Amino acid sequence: MSPTPSERIRLTGTPIGRKVRVADFGSEIDPLQVEQLHAYGMSPPHLIRVTQQQPMTVVLCDHMELALEHEVARHVWVEEA
Amino acid sequence: MNQATLTEHTTLAAEGQTTTLALVGHPNVGKSVLFHRLTGTYVNVSNYPGTTVEVARAAARFNRGQSLLDTPGVLALPSRSDDERATVRALLHEDLRLIIQVGDAKNLRRTLNLTALLAELGVPMAMALNMTDEASARGVSVDAPALAEALGVPVIATVATGGEGIAPLTDALAHARLPAPLLRYDPEIESVIGRVSDIISTRAPHPRLAARGLAILLLGRDAEVEAWLAGHPEGSALLAEIASLAPAVGRDSLPARLARERGRAAEALARTVSQQAAGKDRTLSLLVGQLAVHRLWGWPMLLSVLYAVYLFVGVFGASTLVGLLEEDFFGGILNPAVSALVRSHVGIGWLADLLVGEYGLWTMGMTYALALILPIVTTFFIAFGLLEDSGYFTRLSVIANRMFAAIGLNGRAVLPMVLGLGCVTMATLTTRILHTPRERLITIFLMALAIPCSAQLGVVLGLLSGISFGATLIWAGAMVLVLLAAGWLAGRLVKGRRVPLVTELPPMRMPVLGNVLKKTGGRLKWYLIEVIPLFLLGTLIMFVLDRTGALPWIIEAGKPLVTGWLGLPPEASAAFVMGFLRRDFGATGLFALSHQLSMVQAVVGMVTITLFVPCIASVMMIVKEQGVRTTALMLALIMPTAFFVGGVLNHALRLFF
Numbered sequence: 094m095s096p097t098p099s100e101r102i103r104l105t106g107t108p109i110g111r112k113v114r115v116a117d118f119g120s121e122i123d124p125l126q127v128e129q130l131h132a133y134g135m136s137p138p139h140l141i142r143v144t145q146q147q148p149m150t151v152v153l154c155d156h157m158e159l160a161l162e163h164e165v166a167r168h169v170w171v172e173e174a
Numbered sequence: 175m176n177q178a179t180l181t182e183h184t185t186l187a188a189e190g191q192t193t194t195l196a197l198v199g200h201p202n203v204g205k206s207v208l209f210h211r212l213t214g215t216y217v218n219v220s221n222y223p224g225t226t227v228e229v230a231r232a233a234a235r236f237n238r239g240q241s242l243l244d245t246p247g248v249l250a251l252p253s254r255s256d257d258e259r260a261t262v263r264a265l266l267h268e269d270l271r272l273i274i275q276v277g278d279a280k281n282l283r284r285t286l287n288l289t290a291l292l293a294e295l296g297v298p299m300a301m302a303l304n305m306t307d308e309a310s311a312r313g314v315s316v317d318a319p320a321l322a323e324a325l326g327v328p329v330i331a332t333v334a335t336g337g338e339g340i341a342p343l344t345d346a347l348a349h350a351r352l353p354a355p356l357l358r359y360d361p362e363i364e365s366v367i368g369r370v371s372d373i374i375s376t377r378a379p380h381p382r383l384a385a386r387g388l389a390i391l392l393l394g395r396d397a398e399v400e401a402w403l404a405g406h407p408e409g410s411a412l413l414a415e416i417a418s419l420a421p422a423v424g425r426d427s428l429p430a431r432l433a434r435e436r437g438r439a440a441e442a443l444a445r446t447v448s449q450q451a452a453g454k455d456r457t458l459s460l461l462v463g464q465l466a467v468h469r470l471w472g473w474p475m476l477l478s479v480l481y482a483v484y485l486f487v488g489v490f491g492a493s494t495l496v497g498l499l500e501e502d503f504f505g506g507i508l509n510p511a512v513s514a515l516v517r518s519h520v521g522i523g524w525l526a527d528l529l530v531g532e533y534g535l536w537t538m539g540m541t542y543a544l545a546l547i548l549p550i551v552t553t554f555f556i557a558f559g560l561l562e563d564s565g566y567f568t569r570l571s572v573i574a575n576r577m578f579a580a581i582g583l584n585g586r587a588v589l590p591m592v593l594g595l596g597c598v599t600m601a602t603l604t605t606r607i608l609h610t611p612r613e614r615l616i617t618i619f620l621m622a623l624a625i626p627c628s629a630q631l632g633v634v635l636g637l638l639s640g641i642s643f644g645a646t647l648i649w650a651g652a653m654v655l656v657l658l659a660a661g662w663l664a665g666r667l668v669k670g671r672r673v674p675l676v677t678e679l680p681p682m683r684m685p686v687l688g689n690v691l692k693k694t695g696g697r698l699k700w701y702l703i704e705v706i707p708l709f710l711l712g713t714l715i716m717f718v719l720d721r722t723g724a725l726p727w728i729i730e731a732g733k734p735l736v737t738g739w740l741g742l743p744p745e746a747s748a749a750f751v752m753g754f755l756r757r758d759f760g761a762t763g764l765f766a767l768s769h770q771l772s773m774v775q776a777v778v779g780m781v782t783i784t785l786f787v788p789c790i791a792s793v794m795m796i797v798k799e800q801g802v803r804t805t806a807l808m809l810a811l812i813m814p815t816a817f818f819v820g821g822v823l824n825h826a827l828r829l830f831f
Binding site: 123124125126127128129130131132133134136137139144145147148149151153155156157158159160161162164165 | 249250254280281282283284287308309312314426427429430433434436437438440441460463464467468469571572573575576584585609673674675676677678679681
């Protein structure tokens with residue numbers, strides 16, 4: 094099922110400071126990195142807060158800061174919390 | 175064994191048999207600090223993931239009959255990186271009687287995610303819920319008794335750095351039990367797990383680990399468990415049979431689906447046993463950490479840090495302290511006294527020269543090691559220890575990621591490279607935290623080529639800061655350029671694709687002076703043990719070359735290259751001969767010639783010697799990690815590159831200076 098832009102947006106398009114819910118991972122992300130994201134606790138439908146978008150996307154997942162390169166972050170789909 | 179408790183272990187210990195316990199947990203949750211508390215053995219402790227890449231072992235303080243393992247941090251199981259594999263190897267091959275999971279109290283959900291897998295291994299467990307101080311500061315409270323009830327194992331809140339909770343933890347180990355499973359997977363997956371478990375338990379049973387846990391790891395494609403099974407007489411057939419059972423699970427891979435289901439179970443349990451107070455999730459540590467990776471403020475912060483290091487190491491260490499030690503103490507007092515003593519008591523001329531002559535073991539070897547290098551590396555190790563404990567190094571990976579993308583790597587490679595500034599040999603081992611063989615190969619090559627170790631860096635800073643800040647900048651610029659150019663080429667020549675960066679940023683912390691000093695002491699001890707014999711050996715070689723007339727011949731033979739191409743005084747050839755043993759020994763040789771060198775000569779000499787062959791210890795480590803052929807190829811590339819770059823720089827600089 095492809096994401097509907099009105100419901101879900103890319104993590105890279107999320108304004109800084111916004112709390113969002115992880116919705117899905119695009120198939121473009123390497124399966125090993127999907128596992129890595131799950132291991133960090135960044136699994137759907139968990140809440141994350143975007144703290145930075147440049148030079149990398151940085152999110153706060155619980156109390157852990159995660160930095161994601163845009164090549165990965167643009168394929169992480171999120172929705173309003 | 176399934177209902178085993180530590181009572182059994184105590185009995186074994188009483189019978190004189192050593193039982194083994196392992197600390198297992200995520201990276202950077204305090205396993206090594208806890209290991210130190212529980213054994214009294216200090217292993218390197220730092221504020222970044224990947225400090226421990228090999229298993230450490232020591233007798234437990236609370237029971238000398240028990241051996242405790244400190245395992246490398248695992249981001250997740252099944253294992254993917256080399257350091258994670260080292261942990262799985264320990265789980266598979268050690269006679270483990272107890273796992274102490276070290277968890278991060280402020281990230282309970284993530285901790286339980288790992289528990290969900292460890293709990294399936296059939297080994298009694300206890301949990302040290304560490305960093306409860308940081309959790310409280312962030313408004314996180316965990317109901318440890320409720321969590322212990324849910325898991326069926328003791329859960330003890332600890333602050334390992336402050337020694338809190340250590341005694342209750344050691345007491346609780348006697349009550350360790352097999353944990354209750356955290357989840358049942360999807361019925362379709364459960365059925366496959368059951369079938370794989372049956373295959374393992376009937377045809378390749380493990381002496382300690384539960385077949386179900388091994389089945390989950392195998393279905394998750396854990397390379398170490400696959401290797402263990404492959405070593406079984408029927409291994410290949412069993413692996414093929416298991417592979418044929420793996421269900422098609424739709425868009426997600428099976429390992430990712432298993433991980434997701436564990437994540438859900440962990441979330442559900444974490445929600446019931448922990449609470450987050452409102453409005454306490456923004457801390458000063460978080461704000462400073464965000465500033466360090468800010469797209470604008472991150473750069474001035476980086477430059478300020480580098481300048482502070484330059485002032486402390488290059489100016490204070492290499493100029494002030496070296497001036498006091500080398501010129502005033504060794505040059506003015508100690509060496510004249512030692513020389514007079516030796517010459518008055520040693521009648522044989524050559525023997526006296528061997529001890530206190532131009533290439534004397536004392537006047538050159540020991541003076542270089544103690545008067546020139548020691549103050550420099552001491553200041554460097556202090557600065558380095560402060561930075562690594564602050565958590566700043568990992569943040570550099572974010573700042574540098576774009577630059578590293580240009581050379582086919584990602585920002586994660588920054589960490590070994592920065593550690594290489596301390597010691598390239600140890601940093602070569604740290605490349606195990608990188609995820610692909612390609613990343614490891616390129617990073618090791620670049621470190622061998624263009625990353626100066628602390629001693630060499632200190633000598634470079636000492637020599638160039640005495641000339642001008644500009645000279646230091648030209649040297650640094652040249653090194654960065656070589657690093658990028660060589661990396662760019664290597665990125666195109668080495669097969670494989672680049673992996674985008676996803677990394678955890680550990681919290682910024684105020685460094686603990688005691689830990690920094692302890693690490694500095696440990697590193698200095700190691701440095702002196704490694705360096706002094708090599709410096710003495712190098713001096714002996716120089717002495718023999720000088721006495722046999724080979725040194726003047728080498729200097730003469732090296733003239734076209736050293737004097738013509740590099741534009742250095744002929745005596746610099748001797749420094750390059752010394753550089754074969756250790757680059758910093760060679761750099762120190764140039765340092766000793768500094769009064770004869772112009773600014774261009776000093777910069778060219780230091781760039782060339784920085785790029786020169788890595789030290790013997792590094793070469794041995796590269797052989798261990800990459801094999802003899804790859805190492806030989808690297809060395810064949812590195813030496814001509816050093817002289818080529820030095821010569822080009824010499825001719826380029828002479829156009830302007």
